[in-house]
Structure formats: structure tokens, C-alpha cells
Amino acid sequence: MKRKIILNIHPFLFALxxxxxxxxxxxxETSPDEIFRPFVILSLGLVLLYPLAVKFAKSWExxxxxxxxxxxxxxxxxxxxxxxxxxxAFFIFLCFLYFKLTKRSFLVTHVSLSxxxxxxxIVAAQIIVLLFYITPIPFSYYKAxxxxxxxxxxxxxxxxxxxxxxxxxxxxxxxxxxxxxxxxYNFDNSEFVENLEGLGFxxxxxxxxxxxxxxxxxxxxxxxxxxxxxxxxxxxVPFWWPAKPVMRxxxxxxxxxxxxxxxxxxxxxxxxxxxxxxxxxxKPYPARLTGYENYIAVTxxxxxxxxxxxxxxxxxxxxxxxxxxxxxxxxxxxxxNIDGPKFVxxxxxxxxxxxVFNEDGSPVDSSEEFYFGASMWSREDGYIAxxxxxxxxxxxxxxxxMRESKTPPIIILQADHGSALHFSFSSLETDCLKERFSIxxxxxxxxxxLKAIPQNLTPVNLFRIVFxxxxxxxxPLLENRNYYTQGGKMFxxxxxxxxxxxxxxxxxxxxx
Numbered sequence: 001m002k003r004k005i006i007l008n009i010h011p012f013l014f015a016l017x018x019x020x021x022x023x024x025x026x027x028x029e030t031s032p033d034e035i036f037r038p039f040v041i042l043s044l045g046l047v048l049l050y051p052l053a054v055k056f057a058k059s060w061e062x063x064x065x066x067x068x069x070x071x072x073x074x075x076x077x078x079x080x081x082x083x084x085x086x087x088x089a090f091f092i093f094l095c096f097l098y099f100k101l102t103k104r105s106f107l108v109t110h111v112s113l114s115x116x117x118x119x120x121x122i123v124a125a126q127i128i129v130l131l132f133y134i135t136p137i138p139f140s141y142y143k144a145x146x147x148x149x150x151x152x153x154x155x156x157x158x159x160x161x162x163x164x165x166x167x168x169x170x171x172x173x174x175x176x177x178x179x180x181x182x183x184x185y186n187f188d189n190s191e192f193v194e195n196l197e198g199l200g201f202x203x204x205x206x207x208x209x210x211x212x213x214x215x216x217x218x219x220x221x222x223x224x225x226x227x228x229x230x231x232x233x234x235x236x237v238p239f240w241w242p243a244k245p246v247m248r249x250x251x252x253x254x255x256x257x258x259x260x261x262x263x264x265x266x267x268x269x270x271x272x273x274x275x276x277x278x279x280x281x282x283k284p285y286p287a288r289l290t291g292y293e294n295y296i297a298v299t300x301x302x303x304x305x306x307x308x309x310x311x312x313x314x315x316x317x318x319x320x321x322x323x324x325x326x327x328x329x330x331x332x333x334x335x336x337n338i339d340g341p342k343f344v345x346x347x348x349x350x351x352x353x354x355x356v357f358n359e360d361g362s363p364v365d366s367s368e369e370f371y372f373g374a375s376m377w378s379r380e381d382g383y384i385a386x387x388x389x390x391x392x393x394x395x396x397x398x399x400x401x402m403r404e405s406k407t408p409p410i411i412i413l414q415a416d417h418g419s420a421l422h423f424s425f426s427s428l429e430t431d432c433l434k435e436r437f438s439i440x441x442x443x444x445x446x447x448x449x450l451k452a453i454p455q456n457l458t459p460v461n462l463f464r465i466v467f468x469x470x471x472x473x474x475x476p477l478l479e480n481r482n483y484y485t486q487g488g489k490m491f492x493x494x495x496x497x498x499x500x501x502x503x504x505x506x507x508x509x510x511x512x
Contacts, residue, residue, distance in 0.1 A: 008064030008112050011050075011071050013119030015042045017084055018075040020126040022296055028490070029272065030292040031241040032130065038293055042075065061112045068115055074301050088118045137242055138233035156259045156471040164261065164341035165446065165470065166409040168332070168401065169252075171218060171273075171345075172390065174352030175440040176418035177207065184421060184435055187384055192391040196413070196442045199398065204455045207441035208501060209417045211483055212425070212433075213490065215243035215272045217416040218347070221459040222250030226481065227491065234491040240272060243490070248275050252463045256343045259471075264335065265345045266328040269321055273347040280338070284327035287313035318356045322363060325350060332397050336404035350390045351419075355382030357389045377420045398444075408446035410466060414459060415439035422505060425487055432505035433497055437482055445469065456480060 019035050019042075046067055054063035068088075072081055094114070178189040193203050211217040216227060223230055223246050230246060253263050257279075267283035268274040271291045275281070289297065297303045297315045306315055314320045328346050335344055350357070353376030356364050364382065377383065394413070401409060418439050422432035443453050448469050457465075464475040482501040483494045 008060050008116070010112065010115035010119045011046050011064055011067035012043055013116070013123055014068055014071045014084060014088075015039065015046065015075055017119055017122045017126065018071065018077075018080060018300075019296070020123065020130070021080040021083075022077065022299065023292065024126075024129075026292055026295050027130075027133065028238065029240045030290075031239075031244065032134065034271075034290050034292045037290075038296060046071075061109055064112055065115070068119075077299050084122065087122060088115055090118070134239075136236045137239070138231065156255050156467065156473065163407050164259070165407050166336070166342045166344065166405055167256070167261075167466070168335075168344045168346070168409060168411045169222075170332070170411070170413050171214075171347045172351075172413060172415050172440060173214060173347065173349045174417060174419055175350075175387070175390075175415035176435065177205070177438045177440050179205070180418060180435055180438045181387075184419070185380060185384055187387070189387075189391070192395075193442075195395050196398075199395070199402065199444070200446070201411075201413070201442040201444045202450050202453045203442045204453055204457055206456045207414075207439050208437045208456070208458055208480070208482060209415070209439045210458050210460050210481060211485070212417050212423070212436045213240070213485060214270075214347075214416045215240050215247075216483075216485070216490065217459060218273060219243040219246040219250070221414075221462055222247055222252045222345075224251055224460065224463050224475070226460060226478070227483075227494075235494075237491040238489040240490045244272050247273060248277050253278075253343060253345075255467070256341075261341045261343045262338070263343050263345075264338075266331065266347070267324065268328075268347045268349070269316060269324045270347070270349065275345065278345075282327070282331050284323050285312060285314060289313050289315065291316075318354060318366060319363065321349070321354060322356045325356075329393060329397050333400040333404070336401055336406070336409070348390075351383055351387035353377060353379065353383065353386075355379050355386060357386045359385040359388040359392075361389050361393060380421065383419070383421075402444070409444070410446070410470070411444035412462065412466075413440070413442040414462070415441065425485065427486065428484060428495070428497070428500075431484075433482075433484065433501045434503060434505050437501045458482070 016035075016039055019039055023030060023032070023035055049067060049070075050063060053066045054060055057063045057066055072085055072088075076084060176184075178193055181187045181189045197203055209217050210220055210226065220227060220230070227234060231242075234242065257263055262280065263278040264280040264282070265275040265278045267276075267281065267285075267288055269291075274288070294316045297306050303315060306313070325348060328348055332344070332346060335342060355366070355376060358364055398411060398413075401411060416439070418436045420436060423436040424431060439459075441453075441457060441459075445452055445466070452465065452469055458480040461477045461480075464473075464477055467473040468475055480498065481496060482498045484497045485492070485494055
């Protein structure tokens with residue numbers, strides 16, 4: 001029996017082959033551990049199907065072969081189907097040729113053996129390639145994240161006499177400063193700014209992001225330091241997902257939890273800012289597919305089997321994306337009713353494309369597939385419409401938080417980076433750095449003067465200021481620096497562009 005199982009393990013190995021093929025297409029944003037859950041689910045499905053296949057085919061060997069055919073048909077993308085099938089056929093042919101030359105009978109057992117060898121060979125080759133890619137990531141970085149202790153954390157002074165205000169860190173993805181909106185999009189955002197100032201927000205005129213990418217920007221903000229300090233050995237690492245541990249267990253979160261804060265986050269449809277490890281995780285659906293699992297679903301016939309579960313663990317679509325955003329903004333209003341001090345993180349993917357909202361909040365009538373691609377920035381009218389919707393929807397949310405909070409809360413509305421109409425990570429010569437790095441920021445700091453937030457704030461200093469102002473720390477403010485990364489890379493080949501980030505750009509003016 002054990003020998004039969006080993007000889008017929010090829011359906012499971014080919015399932016892993018498929019998952020690894022797909023992983024290499026999304027490996028910039030997807031960590032290798034995300035392969036585990038879909039592999040377990042697919043394997044359990046195969047285990048359940050194996051007795052049926054054996055009963056139908058009347059032998060272990062033919063049952064396994066039928067399941068491998070099923071795996072090749074359902075789990076594979078077309079181009080990968082050709083590669084895997086060709087290699088499997090090649091191994092069967094070699095085995096057949098060997099038995100033909102030795103004048104021995106070629107049995108169905110040998111077909112199973114060939115398929116097992118073929119699948120094992122492909123998996124081994126894929127793992128070697130994977131190890132080659134991830135080797136540049138320093139082990140010391142992950143060790144530091146896993147063992148992050150009080151020595152790594154800014155411990156805030158506990159005082160029973162000090163009221164601890166709720167802290168809301170709300171990221172508005174891809175929201176530029178008012179002057180950039182006027183200069184590039186010919187859009188006047190003064191009404192929104194004035195509304196927030198009327199509520200008591202500080203809205204500086206010259207806020208700039210430290211980094212042009214969401215993962216780098218938010219993680220640096222939450223850790224209150226630059227990436228060359230967080231992990232000086234990340235040079236040469238092109239992947240985005242190493243930023244995830246910093247965002248999940250940042251120094252800001254760890255510090256606040258140490259003095260009694262409850263951490264709260266909202267489900268995001270982007271894996272890197274999604275943080276289910278907090279004390280309270282608010283999600284719009286019972287289950288959530290990772291970005292990797294979504295990619296599997298939309299690029300293989302497996303999507304047909306997931307459609308009935310669209311209200312439980314939906315495959316991403318424009319409508320699902322809308323639902324994630326509305327879930328965040330609607331549920332933010334309920335947070336003041338939760339007892340105790342709270343640190344709330346919300347990543348709202350607006351006005352960043354994809355374009356899914358009209359200016360009145362109604363769904364965009366579009367048959368387009370859900371897509372986060374850079375080309376979506378060229379849809380200026382759609383981008384401005386989403387910004388106008390956000391401008392109308394967000395102030396009442398903020399007012400509710402302020403009104404319902406027992407202690408006046410700290411509310412941070414800050415972009416991770418600016419827009420990208422004239423920015424594509426192609427080169428320093430053609431990218432408009434001023435557009436991408438000039439970000440919107442509005443800060444409600446009850447009881448603190450306007451000068452508490454400098455006009456030229458960069459986010460790396462944001463929580464240093466908050467901690468100094470409200471918790472009595474004396475953290476020095478870091479020098480304002482701005483870093484550019486080219487192409488699809490993340491940490492690889494970062495360039496300090498502080499001296500030129502505010503330089504004017506040449507581009508055609510919009511007519512909004």
C-alpha cells in the first residue's frame with residue numbers, strides 16, 4: 001500500500017508545480033508562505049477524490065493518472081499546461097524507451113512512476129530557482145521582526161492620570177497635495193481643505209512622502225525610521241512583501257499596545273497592508289482570499305468552482321473592491337463606541353485607481369476586469385471623480401468620530417504617495433518626482449498648536465511628533481529625506497532624490 005501511494009503521488013506534485021508556476025508571476029508582492037494554504041486545500045480535494053478515481057478506474061495507477069489529468073486541466077494556466085504536459089510526456093517516453101530497449105513489458109505502473117519522476121523533477125527545479133531569488137533577503141531582518149521585543153520598541157510612559165486619546169491613522173492612497181491637484185489636474189481642492197481646517201485639522205502646505213511606494217511609505221511611517229535603519233542589509237532585494245512584517249508589528253503599534261491600547265485594523269484587498277494579527281480585525285466578508293489566491297482563481301478554470309462562494313470568500317472584482325472601501329469608511333464611525341484607548345489603522349485605496357466610483361459614489365458602469373495597473377492613472381476624469389467622492393464621504397465620517405469619542409481623538413489623514421499621471425518608475429529623467437512625492441496630509445491634534453506639525457513634514461517623523469506631544473517622549477526628528485526606486489523593484493537600487501524632489505516638471509496641463 002505504501003509503495004502504491006508513493007508511486008501515485010504525482011497529482012499532488014503537479015498541483016504544487018502549478019502553484020509554483022503561478023507564484024513566479026506574482027512573487028514581487030507575494031511571500032512564499034502564501035503557497036501553503038492553497039496547496040493544503042488542493043491536496044485535501046485530491047485526497048477526497050482519490051477513492052472515487054480509483055473506484056472508477058478500477059486501479060490505483062489509473063486513478064492517479066486520471067487525477068493528474070484533472071490537475072493539468074483545472075489548476076494550470078494554458079502556457080504552463082503545455083510546459084508541464086510536455087515534460088510529463090517526455091519522461092513517459094524515456095521510460096517507455098528504456099523498457100522497449102531492455103525488452104521488458106511497459107505497464108501502467110511505469111506510467112505512474114514516470115509521472116512521479118517528472119513532477120518531482122519540476123518541483124525540485126522550481127524550488128532551486130525560488131531559493132536563488134529569495135537568497136538576497138537577509139535572514140537577520142526576519143529574525144529581528146520575529147523576535148521584536150521591548151528593546152526594539154519605544155516604550156511609552158504609563159500614567160494613570162493621563163487620558164489616552166484614540167489614534168486614527170487613515171491612509172488615503174494616491175492623494176496629492178492641493179497645489180499638485182491645481183497644477184497638474186487643474187482641480188481646485190480648497191473647499192475640502194477648508195472644511196477640514198474648520199473642524200480643527202492642521203493641513204500643511206508642503207508635506208512630502210519619504211518613498212514613492214505604498215509598502216515603503218506606510219511601513220517607514222509606522223516604524224518611525226528609514227528603511228536603511230530598519231534593515232540596512234535590504235540592498236538588492238526587489239520584492240515588496242518583506243515590508244509586511246514591519247507594518248504588522250510596527251514600533252508604533254507595539255509601543256501603544258504596551259501601555260494598554262487596543263489595535264484595530266480593517267481588511268484591505270491588498271495583502272501587504274492587510275493586517276489580521278491585530279486585536280480587532282474588521283472585514284466585509286466571512287473569509288478573504290489573498291492576492292495570490294485571487295490570481296490563481298482568475299487565471300485558471302478554478303474560478304468556476306469559486307463562483308458559488310462569492311458572498312463568503314469573493315474573487316476580486318470592481319464591485320468587491322468598492323465593498324472593501326465602503327466597509328472601512330462606514331465602520332470607522334463605529335469605533336468610538338468600543339471601550340478603551342484604540343490605535344486604528346485604515347488603508348483606503350482612494351483616489352488611487354482602479355476607477356470604481358463616480359463622483360456621487362455610484363458604481364462606475366464598466367465591464368473591465370479588476371485591475372490595479374499603472375495605465376489606470378491616465379483616466380484623469382475617473383481619478384478626479386473618485387477624489388470628489390472621497391472629499392464628500394470622508395468629512396462626515398471624521399465628524400462622527402470626533403463627536404462620538406469620549407476623549408478628543410488624534411486623527412491622521414495622510415497619503416502614502418501622490419498621483420502618477422506623469423510618473424511611471426521608468427527613470428529619474430522622465431518621472432515627475434514632484435507629483436509623486438507631494439502628498440496630502442491633515443492632522444487633528446486636540447489641544448496642540450498649529451506649529452506642532454511642521455509645514456515641511458515627512459511621514460517618518462509623524463509619530464515621533466505624536467509621541468512627543470502626547471506621551472512625553474523626547475524623540476529627535478529625523479532629517480527629511482526622499483528616496484526613488486526604479487521599475488518594479490522595491491529596496492533594490494534606492495536613490496536619494498531629496499535635492500531634486502521639489503523641482504518643477506514639464507507636462508501638458510489638464511482641463512478639469
